[in-house]
Amino acid sequence: MKLIVSGASGDLGGRVARQLLDxxxxxxxxxxxxxxxxxxxxxxxxxxxxxxxxxxxxxxATALSGGERMLLVSTIAVGPTRRAQHRAAIDAAKAAGVRRLAYTSCVGIHPRNPSFIVPDHTYTEALLRDCGMETTILHMGSYADILARAIVPQALASGHWVSRSGDGRLAHVAKDDCARAAAHVLADDGHAGAVYEITGPELMSNREAAALAAEMAGRPIAYLEPSSADEEEVAKQAAAWVGPFTLADLLSSELAVRDGFNAICSDHVEMITGTPAKALRQVYAEAGIGS
Ligand SMILES: NC(=O)c1ccc[n+]([C@@H]2O[C@H](COP(=O)([O-])OP(=O)(O)OC[C@H]3O[C@@H](n4cnc5c(N)ncnc54)[C@H](OP(=O)(O)O)[C@@H]3O)[C@@H](O)[C@H]2O)c1
Incomplete structure (x- = not known):
């Protein structure tokens, strides 16, 4: 059976492709x-x-011909461009005869979720509901790798972690676990019609994620609420979040966390793959934090 992975030279898509080879x-x-x-x-x-x-x-049409199952990796240009890209991909998959389409959405789909990323995923999930193909939706949690590779190193260097997310909790998930889950969903039977929450194994606030990093590194990190953060510090931190995103975009996602939209934790990674999702401590350790 032919399996299609879109966006295969992206970070997530590449990891999915390599997992599928096994x-x-x-x-x-x-x-x-x-x-x-x-x-x-x-x-x-x-x-x-x-x-x-x-x-x-x-x-x-040529690119998708012959594929029976497909993973659509959500694209990166948030807004109308991304919605048009996803619509084109879904229409083309249907026309090419793809039987089951899996899609990488996000956790916390809700009409009042303020995060800038949510409207595109809401839109795409609505297209999938009406597309006439079998579907599998993967609600991906926030990548733990972004903390481990970008936020924590910067926080350790500056001594500050600035966040509007307050004590809202989320279950950061390793990108490799997202990729493993997506690969299994594509390769295995029994996932048609499923909606999964692809999260790490524990809920914690960013304050707790900062404290864990400080403990492992043996260096202090002050977790700053907006009232005590100066704008320069916030802007510097935003710059660490690689990608074409504005400060307002990032703040909207922090407010979503603060307001509880990301407080979702499941065992679905283990259910799908047979192996539990990595804890944030392990992702930090693998990124060299504390070594
Ligand atoms: N859960 C989270 O914390 C989180 C954080 C950031 C982003 N995301 C989402 O997860 C996705 C994968 O993340 P990533 O880290 O792998 O991002 P990435 O390395 O920047 O990859 C972006 C992806 O978008 C694809 N893409 C962009 N424009 C496209 C187009 N015109 N046609 C087809 N494909 C296009 C790329 O495919 P090619 O380059 O191979 O063509 C690539 O797979 C992102 O695109 C975004 O939707 C999630």
Missing amino acids: LVPAEDLILLTRNPDGLADLAARGAEVRAADFDRPGTL
Whole structure:
């Protein structure tokens, strides 16, 4: 059975593709990307790499032909562009005869969730409900890797962790666990119609995540609420959140955490893959925090 992974040269999509090579024969994999040259290693292992750009819907019929299941990795240009890209991908999958479409959404889908990322996922999930294909929705939690690789190193350097998220809790999840779950959902039977919460194994506030990092590193981190944070500090921290996002975007996501929209923790990673999700302590340790 042919399995399609979109966005396969992205960080998540690449991890999914590599996980799938352990689960299915390489020749069953169709990897879509705007940058086929970047996937020469996976092509050499036997996967079929095809050029696909959701901004060019006319090219997608060829790119998706023959695929039976597909993972649509949500794209990165938040807003109308992303919604159009997702619509083009879903329409093309349907036209190409894809039977089951899995999609990487986010936790906390709710009409009053203030996070800037939510409206696109709400829109896309509505398209999926009406698309006529079998679907599997993966509500991905916040990547623990962003803390471990960007926020914590900066907080340790400056001594400050600035956040509007207050004591709102979330279950940060390792990107590898997201990828493992997505790979299994694609390769295994029994996931049609499912909606999963792909989270880490424990709820904690960012204040607790800061305290854990400080304890492991043996260095203090002051967790600053907005009243005590100067704008320069906030802007510096925002810059660590790589990507084309504005400060207002990031603040909207912190307010979503503060207001409880991300307080979701499940065992679905273990249910889907047979292996529990990594704790934040382990993700920190693997990123070298405290060593
Ligand atoms: N849960 C979280 O904490 C969190 C945080 C940030 C982002 N996200 C979401 O998770 C997704 C994957 O994260 P990541 O870290 O892997 O991001 P990334 O490395 O920046 O990858 C972005 C992805 O978007 C794809 N893409 C962009 N424009 C496209 C287009 N026109 N047509 C087709 N594909 C397009 C890319 O595919 P190619 O480059 O291979 O074409 C790539 O897979 C992001 O795109 C975003 O929606 C989640």
